[in-house]
Amino acid sequence: KQEVTQIPAALSVPEGENLVLNCSFTDSAIYNLQWFRQDPGKGLTSLLLIQSSQREQTSGRLNASLDKSSGRSTLYIAASQPGDSATYLCAVRPNTGNQFYFGTGTSLTVIP
Amino acid sequence: GAVVSQHPSRVICKSGTSVKIECRSLDFQATTMFWYRQFPKQSLMLMATSNEGSKATYEQGVEKDKFLINHASLTLSTLTVTSAHPEDSSFYICSAQRRQGAHGYTFGSGTRLTVV
Numbered sequence: 142k143q144e145v146t147q148i149p150a151a152l153s154v155p156e157g158e159n160l161v162l163n164c165s166f167t168d169s170a171i172y173n174l175q176w177f178r179q180d181p182g183k184g185l186t187s188l189l190l191i192q193s194s195q196r197e198q199t200s201g202r203l204n205a206s207l208d209k210s211s212g213r214s215t216l217y218i219a220a221s222q223p224g225d226s227a228t229y230l231c232a233v234r235p236n237t238g239n240q241f242y243f244g245t246g247t248s249l250t251v252i253p
Numbered sequence: 254g255a256v257v258s259q260h261p262s263r264v265i266c267k268s269g270t271s272v273k274i275e276c277r278s279l280d281f282q283a284t285t286m287f288w289y290r291q292f293p294k295q296s297l298m299l300m301a302t303s304n305e306g307s308k309a310t311y312e313q314g315v316e317k318d319k320f321l322i323n324h325a326s327l328t329l330s331t332l333t334v335t336s337a338h339p340e341d342s343s344f345y346i347c348s349a350q351r352r353q354g355a356h357g358y359t360f361g362s363g364t365r366l367t368v369v
Contacts, residue, residue: 145296177360184259184346184362230297239350240287241358243297 143168147231147244154221155252162216162247164231169209176205176216177230179246185230189216193236221251255281257349259361266337266368274332274364276347281359283349286330288322291344300345303330337368 144167154160164174173192177185189198189205191214197206204217218225228248232241256279266272276286285304289297301317303309303324311317319341321333330349334341346363 182263182344182363182365185360187358187360232297239285240299240302241297241348243289245294245296 143171143233143235143242145231145233145242145244147229147247149247150245151248151250153250153252156221156223158221158251159217159219160221160249162218162229162231162249164214164216164244166212166214166233166242168235169212170236171209172234172236174205174207174214174231174233175241176203176214177232179228179230181228188229218249221249223251223253225249226251255279255349255351255359257283257347257359257361259347259364261364262362263365264367266366268338268368269336271333271335272337272366274334274345274347274366276330276332276349276361278328278349278351278359281349281351282327283330283351284327285350286322286324287348287350287358288320288330288332289346289348291346297346300332334366337366339368342366342368 146165148163175190176188191198191207202219207214228246230246231244258277288300291297300315301309301311303322305324305327309322324330347361
């Protein structure tokens, strides 16, 4: 069974810093990997999706990389802002089946 | 863009009562609906998968008689927590799979259930 781990569990940084969130997964037979943002008590907002054949995806200040063979993905956030404060979830979709396996998330606080 | 409306967003109910949570795909047809739950400080875990017009498939450890899922149309799926207990208090969220679109999945906004 796929297991997804995210470190750190929580991160607090001053505004303007660049930061990296890490995600690792145990089974490299994935269809894609997706990063989500979850605000307190709210649903999920999809940030970036990386197909298994891709190595990275970029959207604005966000860049996500994927190293499928080593079972790792990183989410890089440039020039962090207080509005980036949220929980960031990594989820992998295996080659078989349609469900996502989620990590436990990284709770990010950007201090003004 | 594709939107899934989930309600209620928050519900408090008494132990022993039943609660229904609805997810509607507003501008697309959801061929498959996934129901997840998230306990505090834990990851989202898949509870069940439902396809329109057929019985839901439940994950191991999820009681199908307690968590009733109905996917009667391509735009509506419901999760009913029957005879709720305090340990059922959790964050429940649905995800609809659509045919088109780069990501293919749209999540609802979630329901915070508190059983007292």
